[in-house]
Amino acid sequence: SRSLSLAVIPGDGIGQEVVAEGLKVLSAVLPQDVKLETREFDFGAKRYHATGQTLTDEDLDRLKEHDAILLGAIGDPSVPSGVLERGFLLKLRFAFDHHVNLRPSKLFPGVGTPLAGSPEIDFVVVREGTEGPYTGNGGSIRTGTPQEVATEVSLNTAFGIERVVRDAYARAQARPRKKLTLVHKNNVLVHAGHLWTRIFQAVGAEYPEVSTDYLHVDAATIFLVTQPERFDVIVTDNLFGDIITDLAAAVSGGIGVAASGNINPGREFPSMFEPVHGSAPDIAGQSKADPTATVLSVALLLRHLGYDTEADRIDAAVQADLAERADLPVRSTVEIGDALAARVSG
Amino acid sequence: SRSLSLAVIPGDGIGQEVVAEGLKVLSAVLPQDVKLETREFDFGAKRYHATGQTLTDEDLDRLKEHDAILLGAIGDPSVPSGVLERGFLLKLRFAFDHHVNLRPSKLFPGVGTPLAGSPEIDFVVVREGTEGPYTGNGGSIRTGTPQEVATEVSLNTAFGIERVVRDAYARAQARPRKKLTLVHKNNVLVHAGHLWTRIFQAVGAEYPEVSTDYLHVDAATIFLVTQPERFDVIVTDNLFGDIITDLAAAVSGGIGVAASGNINPGREFPSMFEPVHGSAPDIAGQSKADPTATVLSVALLLRHLGYDTEADRIDAAVQADLAERADLPVRSTVEIGDALAARVSG
Numbered sequence: 001s002r003s004l005s006l007a008v009i010p011g012d013g014i015g016q017e018v019v020a021e022g023l024k025v026l027s028a029v030l031p032q033d034v035k036l037e038t039r040e041f042d043f044g045a046k047r048y049h050a051t052g053q054t055l056t057d058e059d060l061d062r063l064k065e066h067d068a069i070l071l072g073a074i075g076d077p078s079v080p081s082g083v084l085e086r087g088f089l090l091k092l093r094f095a096f097d098h099h100v101n102l103r104p105s106k107l108f109p110g111v112g113t114p115l116a117g118s119p120e121i122d123f124v125v126v127r128e129g130t131e132g133p134y135t136g137n138g139g140s141i142r143t144g145t146p147q148e149v150a151t152e153v154s155l156n157t158a159f160g161i162e163r164v165v166r167d168a169y170a171r172a173q174a175r176p177r178k179k180l181t182l183v184h185k186n187n188v189l190v191h192a193g194h195l196w197t198r199i200f201q202a203v204g205a206e207y208p209e210v211s212t213d214y215l216h217v218d219a220a221t222i223f224l225v226t227q228p229e230r231f232d233v234i235v236t237d238n239l240f241g242d243i244i245t246d247l248a249a250a251v252s253g254g255i256g257v258a259a260s261g262n263i264n265p266g267r268e269f270p271s272m273f274e275p276v277h278g279s280a281p282d283i284a285g286q287s288k289a290d291p292t293a294t295v296l297s298v299a300l301l302l303r304h305l306g307y308d309t310e311a312d313r314i315d316a317a318v319q320a321d322l323a324e325r326a327d328l329p330v331r332s333t334v335e336i337g338d339a340l341a342a343r344v345s346g
Numbered sequence: 347s348r349s350l351s352l353a354v355i356p357g358d359g360i361g362q363e364v365v366a367e368g369l370k371v372l373s374a375v376l377p378q379d380v381k382l383e384t385r386e387f388d389f390g391a392k393r394y395h396a397t398g399q400t401l402t403d404e405d406l407d408r409l410k411e412h413d414a415i416l417l418g419a420i421g422d423p424s425v426p427s428g429v430l431e432r433g434f435l436l437k438l439r440f441a442f443d444h445h446v447n448l449r450p451s452k453l454f455p456g457v458g459t460p461l462a463g464s465p466e467i468d469f470v471v472v473r474e475g476t477e478g479p480y481t482g483n484g485g486s487i488r489t490g491t492p493q494e495v496a497t498e499v500s501l502n503t504a505f506g507i508e509r510v511v512r513d514a515y516a517r518a519q520a521r522p523r524k525k526l527t528l529v530h531k532n533n534v535l536v537h538a539g540h541l542w543t544r545i546f547q548a549v550g551a552e553y554p555e556v557s558t559d560y561l562h563v564d565a566a567t568i569f570l571v572t573q574p575e576r577f578d579v580i581v582t583d584n585l586f587g588d589i590i591t592d593l594a595a596a597v598s599g600g601i602g603v604a605a606s607g608n609i610n611p612g613r614e615f616p617s618m619f620e621p622v623h624g625s626a627p628d629i630a631g632q633s634k635a636d637p638t639a640t641v642l643s644v645a646l647l648l649r650h651l652g653y654d655t656e657a658d659r660i661d662a663a664v665q666a667d668l669a670e671r672a673d674l675p676v677r678s679t680v681e682i683g684d685a686l687a688a689r690v691s692g
């Protein structure tokens with residue numbers, strides 16, 4: 001019999017509520033012979049206030065013992081901006097070498113979009129997760145004075161870019177349209193830009209069936225609102241990926257349905273899956289949060305671990321549920337979770 | 347009698363066509379007693395191919411003799427990406443210390459938007475123009491090898507940030523809603539982010555009537571498509587400004603109507619005004635380009651030089667023209683220019 005050992009991090013705000021539904025659907029979809037073991041971790045604002053800790057070396061060791069990590073949301077207004085982001089979220093990405101940040105954007109039938117018409121949106125962004133301007137490289141002198149100078153250094157390596165570009169080509173190759181778009185700003189950020197472009201072209205030679213395209217990040221934001229159907233797979237840098245995936249989520253149904261994976265494709269470390277939305281303290285504890293993004297993140301988790309059939313069933317259940325929403329009264333977090341669990345086990 | 351001395355850079359592609367209409371409207375709106383002197387410069391792809399030059403020190407000296415610069419568009423597929431961008435556009439911004447990059451976003455009645463509903467959009471982005479990741483700071487080692495490392499350094503100074511933040515507060519103070527939003531990513535880019543945040547708050551103390559707000563750049567892209575009416579004035583860094591102003595143009599009628607100014611507020615150097623769109627070589631020479639963005643840029647130019655009444659007349663003419671477009675057959679570049687010129691002189 002198989003087993004799936006999961007580290008569960010409910011986190012702050014609505015995290016607890018949406019993770020509970022994610023686990024409910026996971027239990028419902030898993031085959032009988034798979035033994036699911038979960039271990040809960042208390043990371044987030046509460047622990048930070050109680051202990052001053054965000055993520056220790058021992059924490060990392062304990063997390064490492066699992067096949068994957070499911071996270072709800074981390075962040076609370078009571079913690080200064082940046083502390084939990086860098087002390088927990090980014091620290092974990094870097095420690096576990098989550099170099100593929102996977103963010104699918106699909107406008108499901110029945111789901112609202114701020115865009116006019118109902119464009120067909122079905123693409124996935126492969127965002128680099130361990131380099132670029134996110135490395136914490138930079139500093140300041142004469143800090144706090146009128147003469148302050150502050151720098152931020154974007155670090156880019158052929159090694160780091162090639163592995164994520166390769167992952168993106170493989171994903172494009174596996175999709176019907178087989179199209180890959182590189183998004184960067186290589187006319188201004190020429191050093192990093194040339195490196196990305198060179199590797200994008202070199203790896204492309206190994207994927208003759210994949211058609212390729214290049215867009216500056218500013219132009220990409222235009223197309224994301226005027227022609228989102230032109231995208232299939234996008235590969236991009238850490239910061240550009242951060243920006244365009246929020247925009248992508250907004251045009252394809254909002255962050256209520258946006259899933260994401262912080263993936264270590266070689267599985268040297270457990271990958272982490274989480275909804276794109278934050279902890280939404282304003283609606284926490286009221287069973288108002290939509291657990292769909294978390295449930296879709298569970299599907300990404302299953303796919304990463306090779307449970308493709310189960311992932312497909314979750315995706316289908318979400319699609320069916322969303323299609324019927326317009327005709328239903330507003331449901332609670334738990335009711336949506338129950339409905340999805342019923343569908344995947346049915 | 348007064349005089350207005352203008353450096354005119356038609357540039358590449360549709361640049362020539364739209365600039366001609368911009369000048370037509372300018373001539374039509376200027377009071378009789380203002381002597382308009384224009385001098386044309388041949389910067390762009392043709393000159394680059396003929397001479398290898400993009401912008402020389404002598405060119406800068408000659409440009410400096412004018413009150414302002416009107417630019418059509420620079421860029422052609424025959425020139426390698428980055429050469430004209432850095433060799434001309436960015437070089438000029440830095441040489442003439444164009445630290446305020448002003449980009450209004452207004453959805454005029456009758457103009458299409460990719461957004462559903464017809465949101466009220468009327469905001470202006472004040473983008474820093476001479477710092478951040480645009481300084482050309484960075485490099486690479488082991489270039490072209492599997493061990494390449496490339497960096498891009500974002501340079502940020504209290505001096506440079508304070509002057510653009512101050513400009514943005516003054517603009518917010520002068521608008522009815524008096525609201526200023528800082529857009530950055532201060533939870534990740536902490537050094538630059540703290541500097542921006544500190545100065546934003548410090549200068550804000552001098553503008554008690556201006557209400558302030560902060561958004562991470564990723565969240566800002568969401569609001570630009572879901573709640574664009576929440577913005578009044580936005581101040582932001584060079585790269586974030588590049589990205590969000592293209593998105594802003596897309597949601598507020600497209601780059602056919604997006605104007606921009608590269609401004610040196612103290613007038614030590616001539617400021618430059620240009621449409622946000624590029625040279626569009628695919629439609630060049632066919633009188634298909636919409637000169638409206640250039641005409642609106644002429645209005646920004648006039649406002650910068652103190653011709654507020656004339657700028658208002660251009661804005662009103664454009665607004666009236668756009669409102670009637672839906673009922674008219676498609677017009678040529680020249681026809682639109684003629685119509686606008688007739689309106690401002692009428």
Ligand SMILES: CC(C)[C@H](C(=O)O)[C@@H](O)C(=O)O
Nearest residue numbers: 085086089090242533534564
């Ligand atoms: C919270 C923050 C550090 C994070 C990021 O910038 O990567 C978030 O915006 C995201 O996209 O996951």
Ligand SMILES: CC(C)[C@H](C(=O)O)[C@@H](O)C(=O)O
Nearest residue numbers: 187188218431432435436588
């Ligand atoms: C052409 C390019 C250098 C430029 C920029 O990035 O600033 C353009 O995108 C703009 O926004 O004016």
